Amino acid sequence: xxxxxxxxxxxxxxxxxxxxxxxxxxxxxxxxxxxxxxxxxxxxxxxxxxxxxxxxxxxxxxxxxxxxxxxxxxxxxxxxxxxxxxxxxxxxxxxxxxxxxxxxxxxxxxxxxxxxxxxxxxxxxxxxxxxxxxxxxxxxxxxxxxxxxxxxxxxxxxxxxxxxxxxxxxxxxxxxxxxxxxxxxxxxxxxxxxxxxxxxxxxxxxxxxxxxxxxxxxxxxxxxxxxxxxxxxxxxxxxxxxxxxxxxxxxxxxxxxxxxxxxxxxxxxxxxxxxxxxxxxxxxxxxxxxxxxxxxxxxxxxxxxxxxxxxxxxxxxxxxxxxxxxxxxxxxxxxxxxxxxxxxxxxxxxxxxxxxxxxxxxxxxxxxxxxxxxxxxxxxxxxxxxxxxxxxxxxxxxxxxxxxxxxxxxxxxxxxxxxxxxxxxxxxxxxxxxxxxxxxxxxxxxxxxxxxxxxxxxxxxxxxxxxxxxxxxxxxxxxxxxxxx
Numbered sequence: 321x322x323x324x325x326x327x328x329x330x331x332x333x334x335x336x337x338x339x340x341x342x343x344x345x346x347x348x349x350x351x352x353x354x355x356x357x358x359x360x361x362x363x364x365x366x367x368x369x370x371x372x373x374x375x376x377x378x379x380x381x382x383x384x385x386x387x388x389x390x391x392x393x394x395x396x397x398x399x400x401x402x403x404x405x406x407x408x409x410x411x412x413x414x415x416x417x418x419x420x421x422x423x424x425x426x427x428x429x430x431x432x433x434x435x436x437x438x439x440x441x442x443x444x445x446x447x448x449x450x451x452x453x454x455x456x457x458x459x460x461x462x463x464x465x466x467x468x469x470x471x472x473x474x475x476x477x478x479x480x481x482x483x484x485x486x487x488x489x490x491x492x493x494x495x496x497x498x499x500x501x502x503x504x505x506x507x508x509x510x511x512x513x514x515x516x517x518x519x520x521x522x523x524x525x526x527x528x529x530x531x532x533x534x535x536x537x538x539x540x541x542x543x544x545x546x547x548x549x550x551x552x553x554x555x556x557x558x559x560x561x562x563x564x565x566x567x568x569x570x571x572x573x574x575x576x577x578x579x580x581x582x583x584x585x586x587x588x589x590x591x592x593x594x595x596x597x598x599x600x601x602x603x604x605x606x607x608x609x610x611x612x613x614x615x616x617x618x619x620x621x622x623x624x625x626x627x628x629x630x631x632x633x634x635x636x637x638x639x640x641x642x643x644x645x646x647x648x649x650x651x652x653x654x655x656x657x658x659x660x661x662x663x664x665x666x667x668x669x670x671x672x673x674x675x676x677x678x679x680x681x682x683x684x685x686x687x688x689x690x691x692x693x694x695x696x697x698x699x700x701x702x703x704x705x706x707x708x709x710x711x712x713x714x715x716x717x718x719x720x721x722x723x724x725x726x727x728x729x730x731x732x733x734x735x736x737x738x739x740x741x742x743x744x745x746x747x748x749x750x751x752x753x754x755x756x757x758x759x760x761x762x763x764x765x766x767x768x769x770x771x772x773x774x775x776x777x778x779x780x781x782x783x784x785x786x787x788x789x790x791x792x793x794x795x796x797x798x799x800x801x802x803x804x805x
Contacts, residue, residue, distance in 0.1 A: 321368055321375075323353040340610045350665060351651055358663070372657030378500035378649055382769060387491050387503035390761035395489045395508060395734060396466045398757075402748055403487055414485040416715065416740050427738055431480050464512035483512070484737050490517035490629040491758060492648070493730045496637055499646030499667035502728070503762070519648075522609060522626035523733060526751065527581045527693075528711030528720045529602075529623035531639065531681060534578050536601045537589050538677035544575035544684050545789035548588050555618045560587045578684045579692030581710065583622060590621040604672045605635040606645055623711060632722055633731035639685060639707065640724045640780070643678040644669050682707055682780050683788040685724075694721065696752050700760035704767075704776035710756060716749025717742045721756040726778040728766070732758045 326342040345352040355366040366373065407413035415424050432438050432455055441451045455477045462469050463482065474482070486508065493503040506516035515521060537546075550572045552559065562583045567576075577585030590598055595616045602612060602625075612625045630648050638645040647668040654663040673681075685707035688694045694708045708723030717739040722731045734754040736742055743749035767776045 321351060321354045322356070324356050325353065337610055341608060344608050348668070349647070350663075354654070354663065374655040374657075374659070376652045376654070378502065378652060379504065380502045380772070382772065383493060383503040383766060384505075386765035386769075387493060387505050387762050389765065390758045391489050391491055391505050391508060392466075393761050394757045395487055399487055399734065399748070399754065400466065403743065404485070406743060406745070406748075407485065414481075414736070414741050415738075416742065417744065419740055423740070427740065428477060428480060431484070432477065435476070435480070437476055464509055484741060486513070486737075487734060488513065488517055488737055489732065489734045489755075489758065490521065491730070491732045491762070492518055492629050492633040493728055493762065494633050494637060494646070494648060496640040496646070496724065496727055496729055499634070499637065499649040499669070500652075501648050501650050504650075517629065517733065519628050519630040522628045522631075523718045523735060524624055524713040524739075525627050525632060526623040526711035526713040526718060526720060528632060528709050528722050528751075529625070530578060530581065530586050530621065531685060531709055531722075532602055532605055532607075532635070533586055533589055533593075533598060533621050534574060534684060535639075535673050535677055535681055536593055536598060537574065538680045539601070539673055540593060542574060543789045544680055544687075545573050547571040547573055548577060548585050550577070550582065550584055552584055553587065553591075555587060555591055558618055560584060560619075560622065575684045575687050578709075579687040581688075581693045586621040587618055590618050595620055601672070604645070604670065605638060606631055606647065607635065623713070629731045629733050632720075633729055636722050636724055636729045636731065638672045639678055639681045640726060640729060641678070642675045643671055643673040645672045676786075679782050679786055680788045682782065685709060689723070693752060694723070694756060697723070697756060697760055700757070700764060702760060702763055702767075702776070705779045707780075708756075708759075710751035712750045713739075715739075715742055716744070716746065719749065719751040719754025721751050721759050723756075723759050725763075725774070726780050727774050728763075730759050730762060732756075734758070 323342070325346055326339055328339055331339040355368060359365055368375070410417055412419055412424055415427070437454070438451060441454060446454070456475050458473045458475050460471065460473055461479060462471050463474070463479065489505070489508055491503065491505040492501060494501050504518055506518040506520070507513040548571065550567050550570050552562065560583045564580065566580070572585065574585065595618060598620060599612055599616055607625070607627050608631070609626055612620070615624060634648050635645060649665060649667045651665050653661055653665065656662050686705070689697055689706045689708050693710045697706065697708065704725055706723060706725055708721060711720030711722070712718070718733060718735040720733050724730070732755040747753065766772055766774050
């Protein structure tokens with residue numbers, strides 16, 4: 321709320337992406353920079369710290385508590401212990417075993433230069449050698465652990481490496497119809513990890529991008545029963561790999577392709593529809609990272625672009641909300657110190673896909689949970705009408721799970737602070753292992769709290785007569801002209 325209008329000279333040369341995204345937020349988000357967009361009677365901007373404003377948020381304290389508990393239970397109570405065991409025999413822990421000494425040194429040096437200690441020493445006029453010596457001199461400090469803070473003596477450079485050994489996470493829960501954010505977790509512990517990975521941080525999204533591509537296919541007249549060749553092909557020098565060779569060489573339904581998160585089917589779809597059309601619908605879904613345009617090509621269908629948890633959660637409201645996307649709504653109204661309402665906020669919405677396409681997507685994303693890559697979710701006792709999609713990026717650097725019910729859309733990301741910090745094994749490094757359990761633990765508690773009114777027996781309001789494979793405007797997938805690269 322206190323942000324000022326973005327000016328390019330206030331950003332570092334390498335912060336162009338942040339400048340573009342902040343500029344978009346300034347123009348499109350009424351809450352972003354509200355204090356500087358609105359003036360008091362005396363002509364001065366508002367100040368949230370001194371003007372006695374009453375800000376009414378959409379956060380539900382009970383759901384917030386459940387979200388924090390879910391992250392702490394899985395990431396802190398299970399994953400971190402497994403990660404520590406995996407790192408026990410790594411020479412370069414917590415970094416990947418494949419990294420060179422010089423690469424690790426560069427990562428640590430970059431982190432040093434971003435630290436408060438470095439900035440203070442530089443401001444005081446310390447020389448590079450004095451700063452280096454300070455980072456290698458033991459100091460008394462308090463360190464975070466999941467069992468409580470501990471006092472110790474450690475060099476600052478070792479403390480940076482210590483904190484990098486912790487897996488990070490972000491989680492957001494939104495209401496489908498209103499976009500109201502009910503729970504928001506930006507990290508594993510605010511006191512020691514203040515960087516917000518919910519809306520501020522962005523990571524590669526992997527296969528959680530595929531529903532947007534399939535939605536584009538539905539918009540072009542395809543159905544979940546349209547078939548595509550399940551074969552490996554080369555597209556302009558790029559040959560995608562796949563985790564399974566099940567049903568290789570067969571014509572398979574698109575429902576099966578998304579259910580199994582098949583890379584060859586995604587590559588085939590983007591070859592038919594074209595990357596430019598895909599980029600267009602990504603922006604409609606609310607993915608505004610300017611880096612998307614820099615990487616336009618068939619590989620975009622596998623999710624190399626970086627997106628925030630908040631953007632992803634908002635985008636997935638589209639499927640549950642009849643094709644209408646809801647932007648995150650954090651605040652409903654603001655009152656001045658006298659109780660006068662000086663601002664009201666409504667959910668920002670835009671139509672992304674047709675209602676019929678949204679129904680088709682529910683059909684396919686429901687199949688992901690009921691027999692696909694997210695079927696593990698049923699093992700947590702969740703029996704309701706649930707749709708979802710897992711996502712895992714290269715080297716298991718990022719684990720995602722995006723899931724929604726008729727009432728709530730929740731998104732979760734888990735990974736290291738740096739992409740070179742990750743599990744080396746598939747069993748623990750996938751989205752179904754890293755992020756999905758957080759979603760499950762959260763919904764267990766939400767459903768158990770009857771005061772909240774979220775029902776496990778709620779059903780998506782799809783007309784009983786709707787047949788996802790018998791669309792009035794459906795076309796043969798083989799009748800679309802292919803785009804070659």
